[in-house]
Amino acid sequence: MDSNSETYILEVENLWKVFAKDKIECNLYDAAAVGKLEAAGGVVAVRDISFKIKRGEVFVIMGLSGSGKSTLIRCIPRLIDPSSGRIMMNGDNVSEMDQEQLTEFRRTKAAMVFQHYGLLPHRTVLENVSFGLKLRGVEQKDREMKAEQAIEQVGLKGWEAHYPSQLSGGMQQRVGIARALVQETDLLLLDEPFSGLDPLIRREMQEELLRLQEQLHKTMVFVTHDLSEAVRLGDRMAVMKSGEFVQEGTPQEIIMHPADEYVQRFVQDEQKIALMMEQDNKPSNVRTLPVRSGGCSDKAVSGTRR
């Protein structure tokens, strides 16, 4: 194993996902052929995307709905099978795994948090959190002990015996996060986890996630449509539009130097805030742009405005 694959935990190379009725046989790099595919009703959801994520890094993929960001994140554990491209995780080639290896990968290497929680309505909080361990065949006693710990980590102690329908949205997503944490995977995949929550709760959950990240140093791929969320959470981020990365960099780079007019439109509000901050020279009231390297800090995002 070379040093390169040690620093990068996840490497995605030239990933394509084309939804089409028939099997795709054309060369995806032939623009005319792809155009033909699209004309025939095919949809290119992910278009030749490559990125690398370091261990302990939070990588945010931001884009509007329909930009392909949810498809992209689902391609990593192959909930959606990519049409072409390579996914390397810790030196293992995910894209070439057979069904058995893939199941093992999903059980031990990557855990996912969903926008719509995806909790089992007929199971209690405790059973939901220990669900992944049950699938792995962990003994009931052991898995419940681990689940208890994860439930405590996300601040739901005392709710173990409740059912998801008895919980508020924010609490349900805490269960979703606990269910992912209990897997003790290196990689966490979060698909718009806080988009369904109201703004105050969303803010609270973001801070919760930063707090957890400070303890756990997970590697995260975080999908969102909310720029302020991306800025608050991301070490690095990419802006996605119709299946492509328009720009990739640190949140600061993207806000200060938007690559094109599309990104510019996204970030103009954030720029205004930054400008106001300079004029007023009152950084305590206004959110500062977090400049984080390595470990993240709550203080960088402790502004009151969202």
Add this chain to the structure above:
Amino acid sequence: MFPEALEYHVAPYISNFVKWLLHTCGPAFDAFSNSLITIMVQIEHGLLFIPWWLWAIGIMFLSWRITRHIGKTILPAVLLMTIGMLGLWDVAMETLSIIIVSVVLALIIGIPSGIAMAVSNRVNTVFTPILDAMQTMPSFVYLIPALMLFHLGKVPAVVATVIYAVPPVQRLTNLGIRQVSESVQEAALAFGATPWQLMKEVRLPLAMPSILAGINQTTMMALAMVVIASMIGAGGLGEKVLVATNRIDVGGGFEAGWAIVVLAIIIDRLSQGAAGKFDNTNIQR
């Protein structure tokens, strides 16, 4: 008038086919017939062995577990008593034993095939028109092949009843599994569920309310068919109705009809209540 030259009958072919079937597979049918009748006699003995007061207590106990309501607990037991008071106790137990055997067989066939329909679209496309046909066909039609293959008596009655009662549970099993939320299934897959684990841990438990509704429907269909099957010698309450109809004995017909209604009410309430208890997907605060 339709031209006579265009007349064409399939009846002889079908009759010949059934004759051929009987000729070649006769022993198999007999063996099936004998084992089924043995089971049924055993069950009937078992049902009659339980004294009437134990029946009443048992039904009150179950109703109480389900409803927690005094009136709804006592009423089914009182209704059951009226069957005995009309002198139809033994006959009702005979009917009940046919229903039990038919429903068990219908579930053994219906639930797995419903699961197969949910898992495979191809199986679904094959079964859907068959089920449609089975449900639109008048129930009397099922009596004919059953009668031909198994002669008169309880066995053809059970066969006809099973055919008639399978569709609801099969359809509702299929529907229930297909209706399980995609996002829950996706989450289970993301955590490494195998297809079997997905079925066992997620799809079947979440389809349970629908499956139980199917079981309830199947049971009610079986009861209806058992009455009709008295025409081919099923015995039981249906026979009483049949005899009363033939003799224009309005009173006798009413008594037997009443007993059937009572059975229907009790079975329906109990199975629906049990389904409600199982319905763990809508737990409210």
